[in-house]
Amino acid sequence: MxxxxxxxxxxxxxxxxxxxxxxxxxxxxxxxxxxxxxxxxxxxxxxxxxxxxxxxxxxxxxxxxxxxxxxxxxxxxxxxxxxxxxxxxxxxxxxxxxxxxxxxxxxxxxxxxxxxxxxxxxxxxxxxxxxxxxxATKASRVCMSAAGDPVMEFGLRRAQGPDAGLYGSRAAVIGGCIGTSNVLAGKMFDIPVLGTHAHSWVQKFPTEIEAFRAYAKSYPEKTMLLVDTYNTLKSGIPNAITVFDELREEGYEGKGIRIDSGDLEYMSKEARKMLDDAGYPNVKITASNDLDEYAIANLKSQGAKIDVWGVGTKLITSSDWxxxxxxxxxxxxxxxxxxxxxxxxxxxxxxxxxxxxxxxxxxxxxxxxxxxxxxxxxxxxxxxxxxxxxxxxxxxxxxxxxxxxxxxxxxxxxxxxxxxxxxxxxxxxxxxxxxxxxxxxxxxxxxxxxxxxxxxxxxxxxxxxxxxxxxxxxxxxxxx
Structure with missing residues (x-):
């Protein structure tokens, strides 16, 4: 400081x-x-x-x-x-x-x-x-709504300035989050840093599956794929399953998918079924997209099949208070x-x-x-x-x-x-x-x-x- x-x-x-x-x-x-x-x-x-x-x-x-x-x-x-x-x-x-x-x-x-x-x-x-x-209090409330599911803090880009992003990440982990996307906070406070890739990664490649393959090649032991760039159910998840199959042939297991838009309750249920049917019951489903304690509680009450929660704007800004x-x-x-x-x-x-x-x-x-x-x-x-x-x-x-x-x-x-x-x-x-x-x-x-x-x-x-x-x-x- x-x-x-x-x-x-x-x-x-x-x-x-x-x-x-x-x-x-x-x-x-x-x-x-x-x-x-x-x-x-x-x-x-x-x-x-x-x-x-x-x-x-x-x-x-x-x-x-x-x-x-x-x-x-x-x-x-x-x-x-x-x-x-x-x-x-x-x-x-x-x-x-x-x-x-x-x-x-x-x-x-x-x-x-x-x-x-x-x-x-x-x-x-x-x-x-x-x-x-x-x-810290907002993070605690969010984590309580998640009822034991891991919560990741993703709010740096929406924080109200660098100091808010930095010390907000610290406070969020103290409040219960498992880690942060904020690399400087990870370095300064010795807290876990987490993240995968953005939609821009997928958009950069000629096709979605080529983007997934490139990411899996870079991180075969930690492959988590963002599946909603184009169409979550028709292309994102099928392409992710194809890449997970290819990883398995090489001796690796896919870690998860992330859904960042759409009807998270419906999408997560469909995604869970598709992954289970394909032989990937251990692949985790992460959800993000303007979540807070109320949205998470609502999704859990509807039986959404979400394993991990990525919470950004509404946590780091404590949007309702x-x-x-x-x-x-x-x-x-x-x-x-x-x-x-x-x-x-x-x-x-x-x-x-x-x-x-x-x-x-x-x-x-x-x-x-x-x-x-x-x-x-x-x-x-x-x-x-x-x-x-x-x-x-x-x-x-x-x-x-x-x-x-x-x-x-x-x-x-x-x-x-x-x-x-x-x-x-x-x-x-x-x-x-x-x-x-x-x-x-x-x-x-x-x-x-x-x-x-x-x-x-x-x-x-x-x-x-x-x-x-x-x-x-x-x-x-x-x-x-």
């Missing part, structure tokens, strides 16, 4: 300058990174991008060229620019493990740092976490040496943040190992797992639940302390495995593609009282 120090909104820098001029740049601020709605009206979100946040934080620093550009804006004095020359992040960041399943209003990261440092990192952290979490909408909200600030909770009010109750320096725990049933609820607490609160734990809905407070046979897990763990990294780096494969473990720890109703059951995310009584008190104090007086 390139140095992203200057990848920020101008107002971050003007606020930093204001803190500096006001003599409060060294004061401590606490921010939470969270989102308010799950993508695609789903039941969950996969936190993704933590490794790139690490890259960003470790590389922060203003170059001479950066300082020169900022000077040219005529917004900042020489003393502030001189300060930026030695800038680095020295604060604290706690974060969930990348690949953790998260829910609205839960902090994915908690930043505690000098005001001037905490302000700078907002934009880039949100840029990284919002996009990758969105795509283009932004996660994660936010970075001030939760506490240092005043006279004390950390004081802060709250932002809104006409929309969903936009009122949870104040204070907090932690997040997940409550599991000891008998089943399944997650049953999450609880936000103030950091100093301690849960005694030997005693029953009662939680209540933060709005409908009469709705309560008591846990007896349970254990808890704290989700926010040190990422940086005093500016120093506290975790070992993890590979995409390791993060993907964590996603699968996370999904296994939830009951299916919370992960459904459509109409999922709402997972409980509640506040401790102490945090709820703090929030309620601050709301009452900050409310504008009623007008006569």
């Amino acid at each position: 390139n140095n992203l120090t200057m990848l920020t909104d101008l107002y971050q820098l003007t606020m930093m300058n204001g803190y500096y001029k006001s003599g409060i740049s060294e004061d401590t601020l606490v921010f939470d990174v969270f989102f308010r709605k799950n993508p695609s009206s789903g039941g969950y979100t996969i936190a993704c991008g933590i490794e790139q946040v690490i890259d960003y934080i470790e590389s922060i620093g203003f170059s001479e060229e950066d300082i020169s550009y900022l000077r040219s804006l005529n917004l900042f004095g020489d003393d502030f620019l001189k300060y930026l020359e030695g800038f680095k992040f020295t604060g604290e960041i706690y974060a969930v493990k990348e690949g953790t399943i998260m829910f609205p209003n839960e902090p994915i990261l908690r930043v505690k740092a000098k005001a001037i440092e905490a302000q700078l990192v907002e934009t880039t952290i949100l840029n990284i976490i919002n996009f990758q979490s969105l795509i 283009p932004s996660l909408g994660g936010v970075y909200k001030l939760a506490a600030a240092e005043e006279n040496g004390e950390i004081v909770p802060k709250i932002k009010l809104s006409e929309d109750p969903q936009k009122i943040n949870n104040p204070g320096y907090k932690k997040l725990v997940r409550i599991y049933n000891k008998s089943t190992g399944k997650a049953e609820a999450d609880l936000l607490l103030l950091d100093e609160e301690i849960i005694n797992e030997d005693k029953p734990l009662k939680i209540f809905h933060p709005t409908y407070t009469w709705k309560t639940k008591v846990f007896h046979n349970y254990y808890i897990k704290e989700l926010l763990e040190p990422l940086f302390v005093d500016g120093n990294l506290q975790r070992e780096r993890r590979s995409v494969t390791e993060i993907k495995s964590h996603v699968e473990e996370e999904k296994d720890s939830f009951w299916p109703q919370y992960l459904r593609i459509s109409s999922p059951e709402r997972y409980k995310v509640d506040l401790s009584e102490k945090l709820w009282k703090l929030k309620t008190t601050l709301i009452e104090k900050k409310k504008a007086p009623a007008l006569d």
